[in-house]
Amino acid sequence: MAETGPPPAETKPFAAEVSRLLHLMVHAVYSNRDVFLRELISNAADACERLRLRALDEPTLVAGDPEFRITLIADRERGTLAVEDNGIGMDREALADNLGTIARSGTRAFLDAAGDSGGALIGQFGVGFYSAFMVAREVEVFSRPVGAAEAWRWASDGKGAFTVEAVDPALAPARGTRVVLHLADDAKDYAEAATVERIVAQYSAHVPVPVVLRLSAEATKTLADGSALWRKPKASIDARDYAEFYHHVSGQYDDPAMTLHFRAEGRQEYSALLFVPSMKPLDLFHPERKGRIKLYVRRVLITDDVDILPPWLRFVRGVIDSEDLPLNLSREMLQTNPILAQIGKGATNRLLGELERIAKDEPETFVKVWDAFGAVIKEGLYEEPSRRDALLALARFRTTTSSDGLRSLADYVAALRPNQTAIYYALGASPEAILASPQLEGFARRDIEVLLLSDPVDAFWVRTALGYDGKPFHSVTQGAADLAAIPVAGDEPQPTADRPTDSAIAVLAARMKQALGDRVSDVRASQRLAGSPVCLVAHDAAADLRLERLLAGHESAPPRRAPILEINPDHALIGALAARAASSGDAAAAVDDAAFVLLAEARILDGERPDDPADFARRLDRLLAQSLG
Ligand code: ADP
Ligand code: MG
DSSP, X not given: OOOOSSOOOEEEEOOHXXXXXXXXXXXXXXXXXXXXXXXXXXXXXXXXXXXXXXXHHOGGGGTTOOSOOEEEEEETTTTEEEEEEOSSOOOHHHHHHHTTSOOOHXXXXXHHHHTXXXXXXXXXXXXXXXXXXXXXXXXXXXXXXXXXXXEEEEEEOSSSEEEEEEEOGGGSOSSEEEEEEEXXXXXXXXXXXXXXXXXXXXXXXXXXXXEEEXXXXXXXXXXXXXXXXXXXXXXXXXXXHHHHHHHHHHSBOSOOSEEEEEEEESSSEEEEEEEEOSSOOTTTTOTTOOOOOEXXXXXXXXXXXXXXXXXXXXXXXXXEEESSSOSOOOHHHXXXXXXXXXXXXXXXXXXXXXXXXXXXXXXXXXXXXXXXXXXXXXXXXXXXXGGHXXXXXHOEEEETTOTTSOEEHHHHHHTOOTTOOSEEEEEOSSXXXXXXXXXXXXXHHTTOOEXXXXXXXXXXXXXXXXXXXXXXXXETTBSOOOOTTSOOSSSOOOOOTXXXXXXXXXXXXXXHHHHHGGGSSEEEEOXXXXXXXEEEEBOTTSSOHHHHHHHTTSTTOOOOOOOEEEEOTTSHHHHHHHHHHHSOTHHHHXXXXXXXXXXXXXXXXXXXXXXXXXXXXXXXXXXXXXHHO
């Protein structure tokens, strides 16, 4: 059967996520709606840059119209604003896919983070094309893919469905896309040339494609010249220019915490304009761990989908523009290209150098960076051993003595106590949870600083790091804490008159061990306790209690060893139990119940549950009945 005419118009529902996003857009009480324009201009610029790349191989594609540009048409009479580009264009499928679903992981993360409100987040993260519905009651997209005879129209009122249909090519740009916004009554101001001019100057002055405003059929006014900011001399650029360009490349509207702009001229020649955000990108901990640096070759955008920087710098945004790479790099070649690898290494060196400088010269800025991205940078501690020392020098920690601030390992080592030879750390879910651990008491009593490691990544690097400045890392729950050599701060507590003798403690420990069986691998007197009667520590051969728990269940996990229960000879309860253990009959039987209850107590303080809650309850009840009876 012969084709007869174009396919009919097709109406499709938005993907569920899009509907949610649109709902947020329309209902958000968000004051700065101007951001929709930079999203549309960004898309138009992307479309031009993608065609610029394709035209390298096929120059005829752009032969009739080689100058890329973005044209804005504000029509006050009609109440419309159009954003037009002569970029790559979209066909029927592309329109339905790109403007009907959500492809970006960042936008999906946005939806997850936004919950039902979203208003606050809308000002901070760009949500792309759909932000047009903040100001438009209807959006029409006319598009004609490069080299195609047919043109398409996409239209929607943003209320759940969109339509795609073939359209008379005369209504579409000769090449590329025109997005026409039919402005809502309260947004008619965006049809004013002056408003458009102001917004472009404020938000889009440095997109790498020229932006012009059409004033009449003949006259246009250039609002942005489309030059590559990263190639301009630093002296000609101010912080506002940088911030605005950062918004364009990152799709994030915070101000960069750090800006690094340089031109490398050694073995590889390239320009780099790199930013460290001040706000965490929403997909920072997405399992893909992808970076988003835009790779240019001699001003042509090649991709933003290749990892130039290591994954532990994936929060860095910006542009790297190489003079040396060939323009016709395939994806596979990009993954393994040695020039690109060298550029990545060089840029990483520069970034670390700048972070070191800021750590020294602008400590407040550095703390902000570390608060936002320290957990990511620390991944480098075990992924890139050759950078470990540099990264350890940058690392900042909450510690038992840091109060609200952060401490470096250099600070830590400078404050070592007499005879202290290790850097002590404690792992836990949060600094607060760690601070409540009984294992820290003996350290506090000796004024020994302990690193509070509460990022999930900490358990991994701390195991492989050899140490800092010759001092090994040592967990407070690891093996025997050799604290005896380190003097107690302040007055040595006077041994109480009824402190049990060492041999009485040994008898008690043996009795408890016998009662608990293989639930513990040992019961012994502790140096790390002060106010608490008991705590758990890892088997001497194991690294750390919490780490063992984290690894448990993983295939590669070493066999778990029962922990050691440490008892505090200075605690009145332990004293009383030692006295019981020395007697015989019923009096001593209570020691067994107490052993189980104390083991459960130690587990609870570690954030665990008693092994056998029913047994725990029974024994606790029996002890209470005895003491109250
Ligand atoms: P993003 O730009 O982050 O991918 P958007 O929601 O802004 O997300 O746009 C979605 C997709 O729609 C783009 O990735 C692109 O494929 C397509 N698109 C949007 N505007 C244009 C345009 N002017 N020309 C060509 N494609 C476009
Ligand atoms: Mg976009």
